[in-house]
Amino acid sequence: MMAWTDRHCRTFHRLIAPHAWLYTEMVVADAICFGRAHRLLEHGEHERPVVQQLGGNDPYLLSQASLVAEKNGFDAINLNVGCPSDRVHQGAFGACLMLQPKLVAECIKRMCDTVSIPVTVKCRLGVDDHASYGKLAEFVGYVSEAGARLFVVHARKAILTGLSPAQNRAIPPLDYDQVEQLKADFPSLAIILNGGLNDTQKVKQVLEWADGVMIGRAAYQNPGFLRELDLTLYPEKQLDNFQSLLNQYMAYMESELDQGVRLHEMTRHLFGLFHGLPGARQYRRYLSEYALLKGAGIDTFIRACAKVDRRAA
Ligand SMILES: Cc1cc2nc3c(=O)[nH]c(=O)nc-3n(C[C@H](O)[C@H](O)[C@H](O)COP(=O)(O)O)c2cc1C
Structure with missing residues (x-):
């Protein structure tokens, strides 16, 4: 999460949730290719497993940024197809890419051909008026055929004009049923549910059908919840006090x-x-x-x- 999950945050979260896969903030592929990659990708061995999230829409730049991330020791790459911010929208990446499944598939294919670590996708249910289950399934179909085997789905659509990113995390209603349907229709893919998960019981219910959950704000704002969740899901390994x-x-x-x-x-x-x-x-x-x-x-x-x-x- 931008401005939140930097390496200090991840170090803290690793201590309290030893089993979680941690995600970096989104870094734009161009910045890695043409900027200070070493600084942008800074992380510690102790954070692993850790996923580098990338933003972009250029298959070549994304593949090269993925390669740099792989060489820097990340365990997986995640392509951001869910960010609704104006800046990202103007750059023609993030959530608006859900409207271009063939381009996303091209990006994923190039990335998968370039690195040996998993390349995964984070997306929304859809965008603006183009949000229907059929379009979501079509998107996942194209992109999974290109090589992505894990999808993190933020279970609400993105509205690209008129809402701030914070409003886009609250106003469009959550719809977990569509994500559950996705798992039913694509049983061989790993489907991770994201959005609004803030209590352990809810997470346990979701895990009856989902392959995992991604927790954003609740984990950051209440680290005690993240710790409790790790303890509940992995009771055999007692955490330090x-x-x-x-x-x-x-x-x-x-x-x-x-x-x-x-x-x-x-x-x-x-x-x-x-x-x-x-x-x-x-x-x-x-x-x-x-x-x-x-x-x-x-x-x-x-x-x-x-x-x-x-x-x-
Ligand atoms: C401050 C902040 C920054 C975020 N930055 C990112 C980001 O860089 N990449 C991303 O995929 N999602 C980002 N998100 C969205 C979260 O990953 C998540 O999808 C969203 O908050 C819904 O999950 P939650 O209800 O568990 O928080 C951000 C959210 C917040 C609050």
Whole structure:
């Protein structure tokens, strides 16, 4: 997720959800081919399995960006065919590509021919007035024949004019039934449901028919939910206790601080850490005020944590 799932966020999520596949923010293929690829693809071995999401519509550039990502150690590539933002729409990629299944298939084929890691797709149910189950199935048909075997489907359509990206994550209604139908019609594909999943029971129900779930906002805003989900779905592997996880992330932050990373760049992903606990607001306020200051160190984070009454955790 843009501006959210950077390497610091992923490091934190890896600690609390050891079984999850983590996704990068979307990076535009051109930026990897013509920009500072090394910096854009920065990640740590400890984050794996981690998927590099790409944006673009040019088969050659996407294939070359995929190759660079593969060489950088990513475990899979995901093509973004779901982003509705104006900027992305103007660049003729993201969700509007759902209207061009043959072009997406061409991109996927070229990418699959170029790398040996899986190339997957994230899409919506459809776009504007072109959202029908028939069109979705046609899209998935073309693109899967080109080589994509896993589809993450954000279970609402995208509206490309008049809605902001945030509105596009809330206003078009969720329709899980279409995604379930997709799984029934394409049983050999891995179908991952995304959109509005924010409680463990709901996830368990979905997993009765889906091959997986992708969780966005709920995981970021309430890391406790992500942790609970991992524990519920993989009960055989007990996670370290909360304090031990926190200690591990603090050790990570200290090593990054030593390399010149600002405290806020890491703690900004921890605002939801004490979700629902007494003192959580004071913790967030303290971090907002002090973690941004030049020279802020780990002691600032420790002082923020001290605002929270964790006995109720
Ligand atoms: C801040 C933010 C940034 C996002 N950036 C991306 C992105 O880069 N690529 C993408 O496929 N989806 C992106 N999304 C959409 C989410 O991946 C997800 O599809 C959407 O939020 C619905 O899932 P949720 O209800 O679990 O949050 C973003 C969402 C948010 C809130």
